Amino acid sequence: MSTVPPTPAAGAADPETRAADLRRVLADHAHRYYVLDEPQIPDAEYDRLFQELQAIEAAHPTLVTADSPTQRVIGAVLDGLDPVRHAVPMLSIHTETDTTPAGAQKFDARVRKALGLADDAPPLAYLAELKFDGLAINLRYEHGELVQAATRGDGETGEDVTHTVRMIATVPKRLRGAAATLAPVIEVRGEVFMRRDDFEALNERQRKLIDEGAKGEKTFVNPRNAAAGVVRQLDAGKAAKRPLSFFAYALGDVVGWDVPATQHGLGVALRAMGLPVNNDSERVLGADGLVRFHEAIAVRRDALPFDIDGVVYKLDDRAQQEQLGFKSREPRWAVAHKYPAQEQMTVVRDIDVQVGRTGKLTPVAKLEPVFVGGTTVSNATLHNEDETRRKDVRVGDTVIVRRAGDVIPEVVSVVLDPSTAQASPSSAQGERKERSEPFDLYQRLGGKCPICGSDIAREAEEVDWRCTGGLFCPAQRKQAILHFAQRRALDIEGLGDKLVDQLVDAGLIRTLPELYTLGLAKLIALERMGEKSAQNLLAGLAESKRTTLARFLYGLGIRHVGETTAKDLAKHFGSLDRLMDATEEQLLQVNDVGPIVAQSLHTFLRQPHNREVIEQLRAVGVTWEESEGTAGNAAPLPLAGKTFVLTGTLPTLGRDDAKDRIEAAGGKVSGSVSKKTHYVVAGEGAGSKLDKARELGVAVIDEAALLELLGSAHG
Numbered sequence: 001m002s003t004v005p006p007t008p009a010a011g012a013a014d015p016e017t018r019a020a021d022l023r024r025v026l027a028d029h030a031h032r033y034y035v036l037d038e039p040q041i042p043d044a045e046y047d048r049l050f051q052e053l054q055a056i057e058a059a060h061p062t063l064v065t066a067d068s069p070t071q072r073v074i075g076a077v078l079d080g081l082d083p084v085r086h087a088v089p090m091l092s093i094h095t096e097t098d099t100t101p102a103g104a105q106k107f108d109a110r111v112r113k114a115l116g117l118a119d120d121a122p123p124l125a126y127l128a129e130l131k132f133d134g135l136a137i138n139l140r141y142e143h144g145e146l147v148q149a150a151t152r153g154d155g156e157t158g159e160d161v162t163h164t165v166r167m168i169a170t171v172p173k174r175l176r177g178a179a180a181t182l183a184p185v186i187e188v189r190g191e192v193f194m195r196r197d198d199f200e201a202l203n204e205r206q207r208k209l210i211d212e213g214a215k216g217e218k219t220f221v222n223p224r225n226a227a228a229g230v231v232r233q234l235d236a237g238k239a240a241k242r243p244l245s246f247f248a249y250a251l252g253d254v255v256g257w258d259v260p261a262t263q264h265g266l267g268v269a270l271r272a273m274g275l276p277v278n279n280d281s282e283r284v285l286g287a288d289g290l291v292r293f294h295e296a297i298a299v300r301r302d303a304l305p306f307d308i309d310g311v312v313y314k315l316d317d318r319a320q321q322e323q324l325g326f327k328s329r330e331p332r333w334a335v336a337h338k339y340p341a342q343e344q345m346t347v348v349r350d351i352d353v354q355v356g357r358t359g360k361l362t363p364v365a366k367l368e369p370v371f372v373g374g375t376t377v378s379n380a381t382l383h384n385e386d387e388t389r390r391k392d393v394r395v396g397d398t399v400i401v402r403r404a405g406d407v408i409p410e411v412v413s414v415v416l417d418p419s420t421a422q423a424s425p426s427s428a429q430g431e432r433k434e435r436s437e438p439f440d441l442y443q444r445l446g447g448k449c450p451i452c453g454s455d456i457a458r459e460a461e462e463v464d465w466r467c468t469g470g471l472f473c474p475a476q477r478k479q480a481i482l483h484f485a486q487r488r489a490l491d492i493e494g495l496g497d498k499l500v501d502q503l504v505d506a507g508l509i510r511t512l513p514e515l516y517t518l519g520l521a522k523l524i525a526l527e528r529m530g531e532k533s534a535q536n537l538l539a540g541l542a543e544s545k546r547t548t549l550a551r552f553l554y555g556l557g558i559r560h561v562g563e564t565t566a567k568d569l570a571k572h573f574g575s576l577d578r579l580m581d582a583t584e585e586q587l588l589q590v591n592d593v594g595p596i597v598a599q600s601l602h603t604f605l606r607q608p609h610n611r612e613v614i615e616q617l618r619a620v621g622v623t624w625e626e627s628e629g630t631a632g633n634a635a636p637l638p639l640a641g642k643t644f645v646l647t648g649t650l651p652t653l654g655r656d657d658a659k660d661r662i663e664a665a666g667g668k669v670s671g672s673v674s675k676k677t678h679y680v681v682a683g684e685g686a687g688s689k690l691d692k693a694r695e696l697g698v699a700v701i702d703e704a705a706l707l708e709l710l711g712s713a714h715g
């Protein structure tokens with residue numbers, strides 16, 4: 001494939017040197033994958049390098065070494081987890097990388113030949129299963145009791161992960177049924193994996209933790225990597241919060257139990273014992289049956305809740321399996337038939353920024369088109385600016401893109417030295433050849449929304465930059481109209497999301513005021529719009545014009561201005577003009593308005609577009625009653641705009657008492673310490689919040705100092 005950076009300099013070296021290079025590089029990547037749980041290249045790239053080595057060794061058998069990755073099951077034992085010697089080795093299966101039907105046909109032909117079947121003999125029965133993309137685990141049950149769980153490791157020796165596997169809800173601690181209880185040993189093998197939704201949620205949480213400054217946290221590149229990380233966690237409690245799933249599909253050591261005569265029967269028996277067995281597997285006949293299964297699953301692949309990288313075919317009859325036996329430690333009776341990889345390497349041509357429905361600005365990598373997860377991908381999300389910088393994705397970089405399921409394709413990581421096969425293991429963190437700069441969203445956009453040209457802003461403690469265009473920005477229009485029309489805002493009867501879509505898509509409404517210039521003729525021209533409903537909408541619109549200042553403010557959809565804040569603002573200023581002229585400091589005087597709200601409101605009201613929309617709404621007849629407002633009457637509150645965190649026991653003030661007083665003085669009380677906290681009020685027995693405050697350099701005060709700040713209102 002021309003889009004993938006060329007696999008390095010094959011042919012430049014003599015076969016012996018090349019084979020040695022490949023072995024070293026493959027060992028390095030295997031270490032990153034199995035031991036560090038931090039793969040640096042996509043599996044597809046690893047497979048390519050592996051196959052190149054296999055080809056060299058096949059052509060030059062004298063070059064094969066005992067330690068070649070082609071000669072053994074790779075994997076290693078991590079320090080900290082106890083080694084477990086497998087009673088029966090955990091083997092791998094042959095992988096058919098030809099993703100066309102030929103892959104299945106070749107397997108069926110091999111099996112028939114090995115069984116010595118005549119060409120006209122009836123088709124063989126197979127069990128076709130999904131190939132789950134997780135990690136293989138051996139569960140050892142003694143008299144029905146789960147006594148140990150181990151990873152595959154190098155196939156002979158794995159790691160004891162009983163503590164984390166016990167946390168998986170669907171792994172039974174006890175098997176059901178008399179047969180299982182009577183059996184001294186039943187080892188069940190299967191795959192531990194993470195569902196895609198669980199993976200997305202986990203990474204979302206990780207991103208948040210990292211943004212909040214948590215140390216030692218990272219995001220995971222894909223569900224399999226996350227599952228491996230969680231299973232090999234030393235801390236079972238932490239593992240418990242990161243949901244894993246399990247499917248059983250094979251046996252290990254068995255003592256005192258009659259193993260069913262077919263692979264299909266095994267699935268039935270395991271299910272009866274209470275083990276989770278995936279029910280997408282199917283008993284099929286002959287090569288045709290295998291091909292049909294492969295194709296049917298390919299169609300459903302994206303809709304599955306978890307990643308698969310292929311399907312597995314197993315000869316159904318166990319007696320026939322035994323007849324076939326093994327070849328170089330792989331069963332002859334089973335094969336893995338792959339699908340196109342869900343991760344590939346490609347090059348970032350540019351980084352664009354897209355505007356979402358709420359004005360959120362998302363950096364998107366424009367890629368050298370690459371075939372991944374079954375389609376050609378040329379855009380991949382980078383989530384946000386921080387994430388882009390964390391991964392340090394730059395224009396010109398070689399990156400790994402992942403496209404799995406319905407999830408938007410994403411850039412997983414940068415491959416700093418794409419000529420991997422020439423890199424020595426220690427130089428994997430290579431230098432960029434070209435000069436490039438870390439991504440800077442503001443600079444990239446010149447500070448303006450690429451759709452409407454309004455200023456962009458990123459508020460403190462927010463990860464996303466946003467377009468401040470609000471009502472004016474077409475990308476945000478539909479959302480804004482719906483918000484404006486909702487019951488608690490202008491309450492426009494008859495205006496729902498379908499109609500808003502229609503109106504905006506037909507170009508009838510570009511800004512909120514245009515709602516009020518809609519005429520009957522235009523409405524009736526819309527699809528599925530009768531005269532009666534058009535009349536109703538017009539009546540609803542007319543009625544909505546008489547409103548209140550609070551509803552109007554809330555309806556504008558200003559970030560951080562919810563219903564309560566809108567009411568407080570209306571009460572405080574009494575008039576829209578006074579509010580529009582207020583400085584940030586004056587806004588901070590309003591009950592419950594802190595720096596975030598004040599800044600958001602102030603920015604919104606400074607945008608000429610927004611002021612224009614407000615003027616036009618008034619011009620088309622949206623009205624409310626104004627009042628004097630309470631602003632002039634109150635002395636400025638002493639703690640306006642200040643955020644406090646309370647920790648420990650204060651000498652005289654109860655926690656609620658302290659909170660009430662701070663709030664009455666215009667301050668805010670928050671539950672956690674961040675860079676934005678102004679004061680941490682510490683009392684007896686203060687713990688982690690105090691540490692955090694010291695770490696972040698936040699002012700720590702005692703009760704006496706708090707009372708002082710409150711204006712000595714004590715007593």
Ligand code: IVH
Pocket residue numbers: 091092093094129130131132133134135136191249250312331334336
């Ligand atoms: S059977 C002797 N069935 O793929 C046969 N393996 O290289 C043992 N895998 O290590 C494996 N889904 O981690 C089998 N339905 C399935 C599977 C499956 C995923 C994994 C497993 C194994 C590797 C095969």
